[in-house]
Amino acid sequence: MLRIIKERLHQKYRTLDYPRQKPALSPRYLGRPTLANVECGDCRACFEACPTGALLPDPAGPDGRARTPVLDMGRCIFCGACRAACPKGAFRFSGEHRMAVFRREDLLVSAAPDPQADAPAPAYEPPFPPRDYSLFRRSLKLRQVSAGGCGACEADCNVLGTLAYDLGRFGIEFVASPRHADGLLLTGPVSENMRRALLDTWAATPKPRLLAVVGACAISGGLFRDSPQCRNGMDGLKGTQGTDDLHVDLFVPGCPPNPWSILDGLLSLRRKN
Amino acid sequence: MFSFDYRQPADMDSLPLLDAAELRRRVIRAVDGGWRMLAFFGLPETARPGAPAGLCCVLAHDATRTLAALRTPPLEQFPSLTPDCPQAHYFEREMYEQWGLEPVGHPWLKPVRRAPDAEGDGESAAYPFYRADGDEVHEVAVGPVHAGIIEPGHFRFQCYGENVLHLEIALGYQHRGLEAMLAAASAYGPAQTTARRLLLLECAAGDSSVAHATAHCVLWERLTGQDVPERAWLLRRVGLELERLANHCGDLGAIAGDTGFLPTSSWNGRIRGDFLNMTASVCGNRFGRGLLRYGGTAHDLCPEECEDLTTRLRAAGRDARGAVDIMLDAASVRDRLNGTGALNRADARALGLVGVAARACGLPLDARFHAPVSDLPGTEPCLEQSGDVLARALVRSREMDDSLALVEADLSRLAARTGARTAATPPAPPSRLPARKLAVAQVEGWRGEICHLAVTDAEGELLACKIVDPSFHNWPGLALAMRNGQISDFPLCNKSFNLSYCGHDL
Ligand code: SF4
Numbered sequence A: 001m002l003r004i005i006k007e008r009l010h011q012k013y014r015t016l017d018y019p020r021q022k023p024a025l026s027p028r029y030l031g032r033p034t035l036a037n038v039e040c041g042d043c044r045a046c047f048e049a050c051p052t053g054a055l056l057p058d059p060a061g062p063d064g065r066a067r068t069p070v071l072d073m074g075r076c077i078f079c080g081a082c083r084a085a086c087p088k089g090a091f092r093f094s095g096e097h098r099m100a101v102f103r104r105e106d107l108l109v110s111a112a113p114d115p116q117a118d119a120p121a122p123a124y125e126p127p128f129p130p131r132d133y134s135l136f137r138r139s140l141k142l143r144q145v146s147a148g149g150c151g152a153c154e155a156d157c158n159v160l161g162t163l164a165y166d167l168g169r170f171g172i173e174f175v176a177s178p179r180h181a182d183g184l185l186l187t188g189p190v191s192e193n194m195r196r197a198l199l200d201t202w203a204a205t206p207k208p209r210l211l212a213v214v215g216a217c218a219i220s221g222g223l224f225r226d227s228p229q230c231r232n233g234m235d236g237l238k239g240t241q242g243t244d245d246l247h248v249d250l251f252v253p254g255c256p257p258n259p260w261s262i263l264d265g266l267l268s269l270r271r272k273n
Numbered sequence B: 001m002f003s004f005d006y007r008q009p010a011d012m013d014s015l016p017l018l019d020a021a022e023l024r025r026r027v028i029r030a031v032d033g034g035w036r037m038l039a040f041f042g043l044p045e046t047a048r049p050g051a052p053a054g055l056c057c058v059l060a061h062d063a064t065r066t067l068a069a070l071r072t073p074p075l076e077q078f079p080s081l082t083p084d085c086p087q088a089h090y091f092e093r094e095m096y097e098q099w100g101l102e103p104v105g106h107p108w109l110k111p112v113r114r115a116p117d118a119e120g121d122g123e124s125a126a127y128p129f130y131r132a133d134g135d136e137v138h139e140v141a142v143g144p145v146h147a148g149i150i151e152p153g154h155f156r157f158q159c160y161g162e163n164v165l166h167l168e169i170a171l172g173y174q175h176r177g178l179e180a181m182l183a184a185a186s187a188y189g190p191a192q193t194t195a196r197r198l199l200l201l202e203c204a205a206g207d208s209s210v211a212h213a214t215a216h217c218v219l220w221e222r223l224t225g226q227d228v229p230e231r232a233w234l235l236r237r238v239g240l241e242l243e244r245l246a247n248h249c250g251d252l253g254a255i256a257g258d259t260g261f262l263p264t265s266s267w268n269g270r271i272r273g274d275f276l277n278m279t280a281s282v283c284g285n286r287f288g289r290g291l292l293r294y295g296g297t298a299h300d301l302c303p304e305e306c307e308d309l310t311t312r313l314r315a316a317g318r319d320a321r322g323a324v325d326i327m328l329d330a331a332s333v334r335d336r337l338n339g340t341g342a343l344n345r346a347d348a349r350a351l352g353l354v355g356v357a358a359r360a361c362g363l364p365l366d367a368r369f370h371a372p373v374s375d376l377p378g379t380e381p382c383l384e385q386s387g388d389v390l391a392r393a394l395v396r397s398r399e400m401d402d403s404l405a406l407v408e409a410d411l412s413r414l415a416a417r418t419g420a421r422t423a424a425t426p427p428a429p430p431s432r433l434p435a436r437k438l439a440v441a442q443v444e445g446w447r448g449e450i451c452h453l454a455v456t457d458a459e460g461e462l463l464a465c466k467i468v469d470p471s472f473h474n475w476p477g478l479a480l481a482m483r484n485g486q487i488s489d490f491p492l493c494n495k496s497f498n499l500s501y502c503g504h505d506l
């Protein structure tokens, strides 16, 4: 018993006072991309390098000249291949872990219109929720559904329960049954074999309910996009039979997202204008 | 039997074509003589989809570091090996499902990866679960959506009171078609193919990213005869051992949690994160994504970074040791773990278990020892004899010490030799693979031996790219360990194996 108490004293208090204190992330962590506006000419290097088709030609070029593509964070696995491939340095990653958004289209990142290459990127302003989630302000119980994928997204949700993050202090908890839940948190590209179980779990979640999708797989299929065994995450599932009332409330991009990104996403439902 | 050194690719043309009965006879004799089945799979004749396939079996003799390969011409049926060689049981089921080759006389021919209630598939809707009959026998069904944050799988218990007569584990919910995607990667053009395959394998099992990436790189390097600088081996091993530390630490915490010993459970959750964050310091990603490249690594460390990592490693190592020791010294914990979910050595060997679960039964299987990927000095396997949850916990606890020592030594070597050629400028991937070769890579991930295998055709196209995660061997071991145990032991027993669903389902 004394040894346990002694060890307890040694192990100390380790919970970070998030969001007041910022987490210290590895300098090599990529984080949210910021794009610089460059003239691409005939170069297609980044399109060829990107393994997930996350780069889309910028449709807005008024003069018809090719410019920095738009980066879809919903597909991006943050591999950095585009940054390595671009000869003009169009791709930068800011180390910003706050990446969650409320609408699919907000995952599209384009270059700042003003091509001031040397100007420091403006501080990132996370979006405000478009709907009122105040019902879940003090207590949010989520049922996690893992549907395909690699298990790393699940692992990064799981650690939120550990004492470094201590999700419980925010009144947020993962619960054992959808019947006890205020919503689902989905990970994985929705494998064919999990599709029905996912829809059954959604049907078993009482309304009002919300849906958070975490990771490139769950948003768009990620690396498993277009595998015949998967449904391309919510991109592919939406509009198919039995999914009429599936509405995504929160998108957390990443492969896997850093646990702080997931925590920030869940807390962002409480952000107020 | 055609045998070869484990590091050398074998010439497909020197492999005699045997008939199925002869292959069966030879494999059974070899397994009786101490060889182990690494992989047993359908080998198509040509890369064309739907081409007729024959059998190919790769065996390992660990003591002499020798591999052997046997194959047959294309066939549709073959006499099942399973009745005389249980190691073949799961492979033969996979073979039937994936290549349509029927093992005649297989005692338990059921799907491996098709979920029992997959929609629109009448055949699989009636998944033939084993059922025990009797007045007081009842059935408990769990999953695919579990109570915690875990991957999906289905467990079906036949119970008599609290006693588990039989557990059947039906997986496949995580099946993403990974092997088909690996084959299809060549459609993305030569520049993308290698990169894409590596990315896919980093996601084969997310908690074993570095191990699967290492296996894939080693496989390709062996196939093409590519040398890897020592510095890259050091960095790869830092990644691999940090992965082991993080997961062993997390698993011991989970075992503490299911024992009700909460201090270690909560501390280890945090310390596991410290190890993951150290991996992120090396490559930016907590799971080691993007660390490896064909022929080297994508990242290198400067002396200051090595020093910083060493300081953090020592602190996390001290914390982990303290947390695990008070748990393993607590009489209440030992009493709970002792004798729970025990497997004996003969069964473990017959089923072909690998990794922590095999070492806990006294089988000296550790690919770092019997099939080292580099010339770096290594470790000896940590063995326990009792085969129960306690043994699996003790193996992990001792391996943490070994891994800590390895990473610290590697970091100091990395710091000392900065003048050496940097590892982070790997060579360009090969534009084509040599023709008609079979190469094998065995890498000891934290769960156990990961085996990747590639066979090329006359044009250097991939005929087969087989991934065998340790979970593939070990899930049947978990089912057996539960037999005649209490159903309430299942969570604890499950944590002590901690097998991968996606690594199995691919
Ligand atoms: S970082 Fe994202 S956008 Fe860039 S190449 Fe990788 S997946 Fe594509």
Ligand code: SF4
Binding pocket: A148, A149, A150, A151, A152, A153, A154, A187, A188, A189, A214, A215, A216, A217, A218, A222, A223, A254, A255, A256, A257, B203, B206
């Ligand atoms: S998004 Fe990436 S980390 Fe998450 S499940 Fe998919 S492959 Fe794994």
